[in-house]
Amino acid sequence: MALKNYSTIVDDIQDYLGSNATDFTDALMLKWVPQGLDEFSSFCPNIVRETFPTTSSSKELDISEIKDLLWVDALEYKVGQSTRQWRNFTRHYSTMLSMGIDNAPVDADTGIDTDEALTAGETSIDCDADATDDIPVGTIIRIESELYYVTATGTTLTVVAGYGRSTATTHATNQDIYIPELAYLYCAKTHKLPAVATIVGAATADYTAGVLTINVDGLTSTGTIEAGTTFTIASDGTTTHYTLLDDTVLSSGAGNFVFTPALAEDILENVVVSCDNSTMTPALETLFIDLVAARCALSISTKFIQGIPQSGRNPFRDYMTWWQQQLGITLQKLQNEALKYRKPYTILPRS
Numbered sequence: 001m002a003l004k005n006y007s008t009i010v011d012d013i014q015d016y017l018g019s020n021a022t023d024f025t026d027a028l029m030l031k032w033v034p035q036g037l038d039e040f041s042s043f044c045p046n047i048v049r050e051t052f053p054t055t056s057s058s059k060e061l062d063i064s065e066i067k068d069l070l071w072v073d074a075l076e077y078k079v080g081q082s083t084r085q086w087r088n089f090t091r092h093y094s095t096m097l098s099m100g101i102d103n104a105p106v107d108a109d110t111g112i113d114t115d116e117a118l119t120a121g122e123t124s125i126d127c128d129a130d131a132t133d134d135i136p137v138g139t140i141i142r143i144e145s146e147l148y149y150v151t152a153t154g155t156t157l158t159v160v161a162g163y164g165r166s167t168a169t170t171h172a173t174n175q176d177i178y179i180p181e182l183a184y185l186y187c188a189k190t191h192k193l194p195a196v197a198t199i200v201g202a203a204t205a206d207y208t209a210g211v212l213t214i215n216v217d218g219l220t221s222t223g224t225i226e227a228g229t230t231f232t233i234a235s236d237g238t239t240t241h242y243t244l245l246d247d248t249v250l251s252s253g254a255g256n257f258v259f260t261p262a263l264a265e266d267i268l269e270n271v272v273v274s275c276d277n278s279t280m281t282p283a284l285e286t287l288f289i290d291l292v293a294a295r296c297a298l299s300i301s302t303k304f305i306q307g308i309p310q311s312g313r314n315p316f317r318d319y320m321t322w323w324q325q326q327l328g329i330t331l332q333k334l335q336n337e338a339l340k341y342r343k344p345y346t347i348l349p350r351s
Contacts (some may be wrong), residue, residue, distance in 0.1 A: 003277070003282045003285065004166075004277055004278070004280075004282075004285050005194075005199070005277040005278075006193050006194060006195045006196075006277070008027045009033075009193065009278075009285065009288070009289060010026065010033065011111065012289045013033075013289050013292050013293045013296065014029070015295055016289065016290070016293040017084075017296060017297060022282050023278060023300055024286040024300075027133055027339070028240070028296065029292075029296075030195070030210065032292050032295060032296050032299075033193065033195070033292060034073065035295070036288060036291055036292035037190055037191050037192075037193060037288075037293060038070070038190055038287050039291065039295075040078065040208075040284075040287070040291055040334070041070060041188070041189070041190040041191050042070065042337060043334035043335065043337060044191075044284055044287075044334060044337050044340075044341065045070055045071075045073075045188035045189060045190070045341070046188070046189045046190065046191045046192070046279040047073060047084075047186055047187070047189075048187050048189050048228070048243065049180055049185070049186055049187075050066060050184070050185045050186075050187050050318055051140075051164075051183075051184060051260075052182065052183045052184070052185055053140050053142070053147055053164050053166070053180040053214065054077075054164075054180055054181045054182065054183055055105070055107035055180070056104075056105060056106055056107040056178070056180065057059075057104050057105075057106065058104055058105070059098055059099045059101060059104050059105075060096055060097070060098055060099075061096070061098075061099065061183060061185070062095065062096060062165065063091075063094075063095065063096065063097050063185070064094065064095040064096075065165050065228045066185075066187060067189075067245075068189040068190045068228050069094075069187055069188075069189060070187075070189060070190065070229070071091075071187075071188045072089065072091060072097060072185055072186070072187055072347075073117060073136055073186045073187065073188045073341075074086060074185075074186040075087045075088075075089045075099060075183060075184070075185055075186075075280055076181075076183065076184040076185075076186070077099055077101065077105075077181070077182075077183040077184070078181060078182075079150060079182045079183065079184050080182075083115055085348055086346065086347050086348060087099055087100050087101060087347065087348060087351075088347050089099030092334050097185070099183065101181070102350045103202070105180070105181040105183075106181070106286025107142060107178035107179065107180050107181070107244065108178060108179045108180075108181075108236055109176060109178055110131070110134045110135055110141070110176075110177045110178065110179060111129075111134065112127050112128060112129050112131050112134055112135065112169065112177050113127070113128045113175060113176055113177060114126065114127065114128070114173055114174060114175045115127055115128045115173065115174075116169060116173050117170070117171065117172055117173045118143070118171040118175075119170055120161070120168045120169050120170050121161045121162065121168045122159070122161050122168075123158065123159060123160075123161065123201065124156050124157065124158050124159065124213050125143075125148070125156065125157040125159055125177075126155070126156050127155055127156065127157060127204070128174075129155070130153065130154060130155050131153050131155070131157060132153050132154055132178075134152070135150055135153055135177065135179070136153055137150055137151060137152060137153055137158060137209075137210060138150065138210070138262065139179060140163060140164065140179070140180060140182070141157075141159075141177050141178065141179055141180075142177075142178045142179070142180050143171050143177055143178075144169075144171055144175060144275075145166065145167070145168055145169075146161065146166045146167065146168060146171070147162070147163040147166040147180070147237045148160060148161055148163055148192050149162045149163040149164075149210075149212065150210075150271075151208070151209070151211060151262065152208075152210065158210070159263075160211075160212050176267070188341075189227070189228060191278060191280050191284075192226055192228045192229045192230070192278060192279045192281045193276075193277070193278040193279075193280075193286075194225055194226070194229050194275055195223070196219065196220040196223040196224075196225060196276070197220045198218070198219050198220045198253075199207065199219065199220075199225070199274065199275035199277070200218070200219075200272065200274045200275070201216040201218035201219040201253070201254075201272075201273050202216065202217060202218050202234075202269075202270045202271060202272055202273060203215070203216060203245055203267055203268070203269055203270065203271050204216065204217050204254065204269065205269050206266070206267065206268050206269050207266065207267050208263070208266050209262070209263050209264060209265050209266050210262045210263060211255040211260060211263045212245075212259060212260065212262055212263070213256055213257065213258045213259070214256070214257050214259075214263070214267075214273070215254060215255070215256050215257075216220055216248075216254065216255060216256075216273045216326060217252075217253050217254035218253055219250055219253050219254065219255065220250060220253065221250065221252060221253045222250055222251065223250050224247050224248065224249050224250065225244065225247070225250065225255070226244070226247055226277060227244050227245055227246050228243065228244060228246050228279070229243070229244045229248075229275055229276070229279075230242065230243050230244075230275070230276045230279060231244070231257065231259075231274060231275045231276060232273075232274050232276070232300070233263075233267055233271060233272070233273055234271055234272035234273075234274070235265070235267055235271045236264055236265050236267070237265060238265065240261065240264045241276065242257075242259040242260065242263075243259055243260055243320075244257060244258065244259050244312040245258045245259055245260055246258045255272070257341055284337070287330060287334060287337065290326070290329075290330040290333075291327075291331075291334070293298045293326075294323055294326045294327035295327070297319075297323040297326075298320065298323050298324065298327065331341055
């Protein structure tokens with residue numbers, strides 16, 4: 001992953017520009033870094049796999065709530081096959097995606113029913129039989145229109161309600177429990193570079209495997225860690241990189257991390273939680289620094305440039321020509337890098 005954090009990247013940009021604290025200020029960087037991330041990601045996006053439970057008898061996927069989506073790069077359905085099942089798709093505006101398949105997905109009936117009425121936001125579900133074999137930990141289930149993520153199984157399921165963009169609601173007893181088919185969307189997103197100063201904190205309590213939210217303190221006192229930021233947990237032997245699903249608004253250095261995938265292992269209070277510096281590789285960071293420096297330089301006021309001793313030359317023309325050349329070189333490098341994102345797979349026929 002990345003070697004540099006926000007501060008060191010800004011320092012490198014300012015050094016490239018001549019360490020001019022008057023014209024290329026930290027405040028200016030707060031403008032150009034986000035704009036640079038948008039432009040940079042259009043060449044070399046952050047590819048993130050999103051898991052979508054399908055809707056029975058429908059070929060449509062609602063993508064309206066995917067954050068920072070630039071485009072959908074690929075669709076895999078059905079998942080978990082020995083050979084990946086890549087499919088054609090059609091995107092409708094920014095809200096819906098139609099899978100290029102003939103046979104619509106069908107939910108699988110587990111043969112197990114609920115044995116109690118469920119309240120909105122229910123965290124445990126009593127079943128009419130032991131669900132250990134039919135509904136293992138990590139399964140996404142559907143009860144009527146609501147999705148749940150299962151974190152413990154047995155005759156009582158421990159669940160996260162309102163999962164996968166569904167709405168938490170009430171349900172009468174004796175409802176069928178279904179398992180929806182899954183589709184993977186490989187989404188091109190804007191890279192993340194957390195701008196908060198302190199991105200290493202600690203869990204405020206013990207948490208069990210399977211949870212999707214933990215509280216972390218010891219971070220920067222205020223600010224926002226954006227959705228899409230990735231983080232790791234020191235004691236996690238799986239070395240999983242978790243991804244924030246929602247913005248984390250910090251208060252007194254603490255905030256809730258709502259993330260995916262589910263927590264892989266139990267963790268203890270005060271275990272170190274570290275946000276990644278960025279979603280870029282070291283090689284991409286270098287290109288990003290070059291891009292932002294060139295854009296900043298070309299945006300600078302002509303008043304600053306004309307202040308350079310002229311000595312019979314045209315400093316504005318020379319300055320602009322040099323930086324335009326640097327921008328052109330960087331854009332060419334980005335175009336070459338973008339070739340690596342060409343799809344290396346075969347699309348299956350409709351089925």
